[in-house]
Structure formats: C-alpha cells, structure tokens
Amino acid sequence: MPSLKESQHFVPSAGIPRISGSTPFREVYQILEGARKGAFLLLRNDRPVSYVKAYPLAEKVITDAKGDVEKLRLRSGQPIQEVVTELSGQLPEVPVSAQPVDVMADESALRQRLATAFTVEELGQPVGWYLNQETVYEAQTERTIFICSRDHRNTDPDNGTCWKCPLPIVRTEKEKVP
Numbered sequence: 001m002p003s004l005k006e007s008q009h010f011v012p013s014a015g016i017p018r019i020s021g022s023t024p025f026r027e028v029y030q031i032l033e034g035a036r037k038g039a040f041l042l043l044r045n046d047r048p049v050s051y052v053k054a055y056p057l058a059e060k061v062i063t064d065a066k067g068d069v070e071k072l073r074l075r076s077g078q079p080i081q082e083v084v085t086e087l088s089g090q091l092p093e094v095p096v097s098a099q100p101v102d103v104m105a106d107e108s109a110l111r112q113r114l115a116t117a118f119t120v121e122e123l124g125q126p127v128g129w130y131l132n133q134e135t136v137y138e139a140q141t142e143r144t145i146f147i148c149s150r151d152h153r154n155t156d157p158d159n160g161t162c163w164k165c166p167l168p169i170v171r172t173e174k175e176k177v178p
C-alpha cells in the first residue's frame with residue numbers, strides 16, 4: 001500500500017499556517033496572503049482544534065456586515081476564535097481528527113469519512129496532514145479578495161474600509177493562488 005505522503009491530499013506539517021485563536025480577523029488574512037494559503041489551522045492552547053477555510057469565513061463576515069462600517073471595524077479587530085465560534089454551524093470549519101493516522105493507513109477508507117483534517121504520523125511522529133475531501137484540500141488554494149463599494153480590491157479587510165479609499169468592504173471574491 002502506498003504511503004499517505006504520496007497522496008495529492010497530503011500536506012507536510014509546515015504547509016498549513018497555524019494561527020492562534022487570539023489573532024485579529026484582519027491579521028489572519030495578512031498572514032494567509034503572506035503565506036499564499038487559503039486555509040489555516042486554528043490553535044487553542046497551541047494545539048490545532050480545527051482546519052478553517054478562510055474564503056467562506058470572509059464571505060460570511062462581509063455579507064453579514066452589509067457595508068456597516070462600525071460592524072466591519074469591530075469584526076476586523078475581533079479574535080479569530082470568537083469570529084469562528086459566532087459563525088459556527090454556518091461555517092466550513094473542518095474538525096481535526098482526535099486520533100492521528102499512520103502514513104500507511106488506507107487512503108480509500110479515510111476518503112469515506114466526513115470532512116476531516118487527519119494528523120499523519122510516521123514512526124509515531126507527526127509529519128503532516130491528510131485532507132480527506134476535495135473541498136477541504138482545495139480551500140488551501142483559494143485566496144480571499146475584499147472589495148469596497150468602488151470595486152477596489154484588497155487582500156485583507158484592514159479596519160473594514162478600503163486601503164485606497166474611505167469606503168467600506170462590501171463583498172468578497174476568491175482567486176486561485178498561482
């Protein structure tokens with residue numbers, strides 16, 4: 001049986017940004033832009049508790065705010081853990097498996113499970129992640145663009161308003177990370 005490390009759905013440990021729950025919403029998108037990644041591991045007490053798809057999270061936050069500058073400003077500064085908790089149930093927050101899987105685990109069995117980010121171990125040491133469904137894996141390559149009412153494109157929500165003009169962020173788009 002081939003190693004999970006050879007699977008297209010395998011990502012080495014350093015390949016997914018790890019973001020502490022206290023990080024403000026806006027900073028999360030700055031980190032992701034720098035890392036050219038569209039998903040992250042949300043940490044609680046330094047341990048990953050979930051894998052979060054950043055684009056649908058941003059889309060939900062911006063849609064909910066309806067261009068209200070004050071709401072957007074508050075959201076931008078809010079700890080990411082709180083944002084995710086408030087929106088959970090509506091959000092593609094993918095659980096991290098409670099139990100790690102070995103690199104020699106049966107990939108087809110993992111594919112049949114609900115969307116999960118599995119910790120992969122080799123000789124008992126964590127070596128990376130197995131993202132079992134296409135939508136989970138693909139979220140990594142979705143870059144979020146925050147767009148103001150004058151159609152300026154921003155790579156993070158700043159304080160809820162555009163970098164180039166004083167208008168609020170009113171919608172989002174996703175781009176494929178090259």
Ligand SMILES: [Zn+2]
Nearest residue numbers: 148152162165
């Ligand atoms: Zn603008």
